[in-house]
Every structure is written in C-alpha cells, then in structure tokens.
Amino acid sequence: MTAAKLETTPTRNEIRRHKHLARRHENTDRIFRVEEGWACQYRLLPDGRRQIIALFLPGDYCEAQWVLTGHANWPVVALTDMFVTEIPFRDIRAHSGHEFDGMKSMLGSIMHTLKSHEKWIVNLGRMSATERICALLHDLVERLRPTGKVVSDHCPMPLTQYDLADIVGISSVHVNRVLQMLRGEGVISLEAGRLALLNPAELRRLGGPAHA
Amino acid sequence: MTAAKLETTPTRNEIRRHKHLARRHENTDRIFRVEEGWACQYRLLPDGRRQIIALFLPGDYCEAQWVLTGHANWPVVALTDMFVTEIPFRDIRAHSGHEFDGMKSMLGSIMHTLKSHEKWIVNLGRMSATERICALLHDLVERLRPTGKVVSDHCPMPLTQYDLADIVGISSVHVNRVLQMLRGEGVISLEAGRLALLNPAELRRLGGPAHA
DNA sequence: CGTTCTCTTGATGGGTCTCAATATGCGTGG
DNA sequence: CCACGCATATTGAGACCCATCAAGAGAACG
Numbered sequence: 378m379t380a381a382k383l384e385t386t387p388t389r390n391e392i393r394r395h396k397h398l399a400r401r402h403e404n405t406d407r408i409f410r411v412e413e414g415w416a417c418q419y420r421l422l423p424d425g426r427r428q429i430i431a432l433f434l435p436g437d438y439c440e441a442q443w444v445l446t447g448h449a450n451w452p453v454v455a456l457t458d459m460f461v462t463e464i465p466f467r468d469i470r471a472h473s474g475h476e477f478d479g480m481k482s483m484l485g486s487i488m489h490t491l492k493s494h495e496k497w498i499v500n501l502g503r504m505s506a507t508e509r510i511c512a513l514l515h516d517l518v519e520r521l522r523p524t525g526k527v528v529s530d531h532c533p534m535p536l537t538q539y540d541l542a543d544i545v546g547i548s549s550v551h552v553n554r555v556l557q558m559l560r561g562e563g564v565i566s567l568e569a570g571r572l573a574l575l576n577p578a579e580l581r582r583l584g585g586p587a588h589a
Numbered sequence: 590m591t592a593a594k595l596e597t598t599p600t601r602n603e604i605r606r607h608k609h610l611a612r613r614h615e616n617t618d619r620i621f622r623v624e625e626g627w628a629c630q631y632r633l634l635p636d637g638r639r640q641i642i643a644l645f646l647p648g649d650y651c652e653a654q655w656v657l658t659g660h661a662n663w664p665v666v667a668l669t670d671m672f673v674t675e676i677p678f679r680d681i682r683a684h685s686g687h688e689f690d691g692m693k694s695m696l697g698s699i700m701h702t703l704k705s706h707e708k709w710i711v712n713l714g715r716m717s718a719t720e721r722i723c724a725l726l727h728d729l730v731e732r733l734r735p736t737g738k739v740v741s742d743h744c745p746m747p748l749t750q751y752d753l754a755d756i757v758g759i760s761s762v763h764v765n766r767v768l769q770m771l772r773g774e775g776v777i778s779l780e781a782g783r784l785a786l787l788n789p790a791e792l793r794r795l796g797g798p799a800h801a
Numbered sequence: 802c803g804t805t806c807t808c809t810t811g812a813t814g815g816g817t818c819t820c821a822a823t824a825t826g827c828g829t830g831g
Numbered sequence: 832c833c834a835c836g837c838a839t840a841t842t843g844a845g846a847c848c849c850a851t852c853a854a855g856a857g858a859a860c861g
Contacts, residue, residue: 422797586635760850
C-alpha cells in the first residue's frame, strides 16, 4: 500500500476512535486513504469472538478491492482517532493510464493484501503465541518505517491488548503474559502507546523461522 | 473460480500426484485451470511445519494473480493425479473485452481468493479444531457441488489426514481423533477417498456460528 | 512380498483458555 | 478539583484442548 498523490483535492475527514468507516455489506462509491491513525477490518461471531482480518496504517489504502466490487464485505472501524481522505471511484478511473495510474495502484494494493493474508494464514495456522506476537510487532514497525514514524526503533503502537489478541488469534490474557515475557527478556518495551525494539535481532528470531 | 471456455484449444496436461505445478519465485507466462484432481499451494518452514494456503479443485483457476505479477510466490503441488489446461497470458489478454472476458475472469478469481483467505483467517484464528474441520468439509462439498461430483451428499475426498492437518492448522493425530468423533456421532462417513454427509445440518452447526 | 504411506490408538505433557480478582489510568461531570 | 465510572492492564488458579511421542495395523505400491 504505497502513498500516492491525486491531482484532485479529496476531502480530508476526521474520524473518531471506534467510529465505523464501513459496515457489513454496505455499498460505497469511494475508498479511503489513511493519513493519520490506525483502523482495522474485523469479523464478529454471534458468540462474541472477534477476528481482525486487516490493519490499516498511515499511507494505506483501506480496502482497495471496493473499487472492483462496489461494496464492503466486513466492517472497518477506527482503532484510534484518524484522518482519512476519501477518494471517489470516478477519480480513480479518471486517473487510469496517467503517470499516477489509479487503477494500477488499486490492483497493487489488492495484491499486497493477498500476500499479507497468506502470511497471516501461516502465522495463525502454524506459529506459537510468542511467534505470532513477535512477527506482528516486527511487521508493524516495518510498515511504519516508510512513514517516518520510527525513530531509532521507537514508534507509536496504539493497539490495546484486546486488539492484539484479536489479530493474532489468542486471548488477551495470554497476550499480556507474552508481552511480560518479552519485556522481561529485554526484547521490547511497550508503554504509554509507544513500542521500542530493544533487541530487534532477538525479536526477529522469536518471530519464527523464515519461509523455506 | 468459475468455469469458462476459451476459443483456443489450450493444451491438456496430465500431472502426477506430488508433482509441482509451480515452485517458489518461479516466473511463468501462463496459468492453469484444473480439469480433474486436486492441488494446493503451501508454505514450508525450515523446521518442517507446513501450512496449506489454498486448495485448487476442478474448475478452479490456479493462481490467477500470476497474470498480474508474472511469477509464483509459493509452491503449488498436485495432491492427486490431475488433468490441467494451461492458459497463456496472451490468450487471456486477447480475450479481454469479449463475451468471455479473460481479464475480468482472472480478477473475479482473485477476488474469490481474497474472500476465501479472509474466511480462513477467521477459522484459524478463532475456531476450535472440530469447528475448523467441519467448516472445511462443508466448504469442500459446496465447492464440488457445481462440478456435478456430489451425488446425494456423497463426493470424492482424496486428501490425507496429513493434508487436512496442514489446511486447518492442527496436528494429523488430532485430525484423526476429530474425524473419529464425527463418525461416531453419525455426522459423516469417510473412507476409501469418499466423503458422505450423513447429517449435513449437524455438520453445519458444528462448523461454528455464522458471521454476525 | 517387502517397503513405504496412511491410519489408528494410548499415554503424557504443555501451551493456552477461562474465570476471577485487583490494580491502574483516564475522561466526564458534579 | 474531586468523585465516579469505565476501559485497560495485570496476576493467579485451575481446567482443557491439543501437541508430541511412540507403537502397531492396514493398505497401497513397486
């Protein structure tokens, strides 16, 4: 999900935490680009279990596939206060073939989502709780790095332990214990919404073996 | 992944079980359409853990996104003896805009993959072993139904218990125990590579609560 | 007709969940 | 400014789901 500039000046909107950017099966004629703040797409089961499917960070296009399907499948909610720009489909189509090719950008974003999903299927299917959390933290830092929000391995991390739990598919209590362990080992520090990688190499190692 | 007919007569190839249709990072100029047999895309960790990312059944396009990226990310291997047809990219592009629109078909297949991945992230993240297996079996039958291979809730099911384990992210020993339980409850029968749904309603119920 | 998969079953241990209680912080309104 | 409520973080105890190890029985296959 790469940053890109449109000729038009799309509306810049403020979104409060916990407000929905999309609801289930909602039709839409625009996509969002995240300027500030974090959002996620999730699926809620009737018995209360929640699984977060995708995270949207500054610079990300939020659900580029809407431009192909015209509707949201699953809800998207702001995890923090946010600023987003709304990009109408017609603007994207109008820019197709230009230097900044709107449609090509959207396809790139979709392919990126695809790869990200594959990775998370492997993590959820075959990795331990510790591996999942380390892989997630590592991922987050690498995704934030291009935005300039990472300074000497410190960066914002506004997710609650409940959010983390619903991303990595374990209970929030166990998330807490894993984080305690990582802190105890001197791998990370995490407080007041800020994450610091104290031992990035160890974090990567704990994140599980690389692909074969 | 819908069936579709091309004007050209693409080559029909026989593929033996365990033969690779694609290897990691391999470049390609064609995609496959499965005519007979089952294949899967998987990711192998250095310590031996394997996670199957996608299943390809008769009628499926195998990795339609290759037409956009030009290369395979992860290996694809035949789980049974197969027949596939190879469709060169140029044929797909040549048919774009026609009654059968090659490119549109590929995009549809990609969107289908996306939805399938989202579903499996939820299953792997938030469902119990029994729920995962029941959901998988239910899925398989529904995907086979349009091909005419399902007769009164009986259909072929050539996956080994090792394969099933690597799809649902549990150990093969536990897959065996869950299957025993399902047989004992009279929900399914599964032998000699054939699956029968003896109590589809119960299977659906065990497959976990529907989306909210 | 042995070899190799595949399936099956038991025993044991560990990773993770659930429940529950307590702390801590933070925003809101009195 | 303080009191209160609510969200979040922390910690313990106990239970359970599932992994791992191991061994044996069929079944498939060259």
